[in-house]
Amino acid sequence: MPTLLVPGVLRTESGGAARLEIAAAGTLGAVLAEVGARWPRLERRIRDESGGLRRYVNVYVDGEDCRGLAGLQSPVAATSEIQVLPSVAGG
Numbered sequence: 500m501p502t503l504l505v506p507g508v509l510r511t512e513s514g515g516a517a518r519l520e521i522a523a524a525g526t527l528g529a530v531l532a533e534v535g536a537r538w539p540r541l542e543r544r545i546r547d548e549s550g551g552l553r554r555y556v557n558v559y560v561d562g563e564d565c566r567g568l569a570g571l572q573s574p575v576a577a578t579s580e581i582q583v584l585p586s587v588a589g590g
Contacts, residue, residue, distance in 0.1 A: 501530055501579040505541070508585060512541035521581075527560060528571035530581060545583055555586040 503519040505512075513519060523533040535542035547553050551571070558565045559582040565573040575581065 500524070500577060501575050501581060503530065503534065504580060504582045506584060508587075509541060509544055509583065512544055513538050524575050524577045524579070526571065527558065527565050527573040527575055527581070530575050531571070544585070553585075557584045557586070558582070559584070 501521045501524055503521055505517055505519060507517075510517060519534070519538070521530050521533050523529040531542060531546060534545070545553060545556055545558070552558060552565070560568065560573050560575055561579050562582075563573075565571070568574075
């Protein structure tokens with residue numbers, strides 16, 4: 500099963516979990532669809548209203564930026580680790 504790593508800033512949306520085991524594999528889009536079904540608040544922090552990745556959220560599949568791969572069509576294996584990193588702004 501792929502594993503989604505949830506950063507501290509988003510853990511309230513995942514029930515406090517730092518790691519989520521995801522049954523879906525195949526593509527990043529399939530993984531995020533399952534996240535939406537099981538943790539809808541978390542998905543809303545990752546995806547925008549049109550279903551695309553939010554502009555200021557970076558998603559890595561096995562250490563590779565999904566935007567440099569195939570975006571939501573990026574392949575996700577059963578052993579993949581997906582990391583979500585929202586940008587942090589401050590002044």
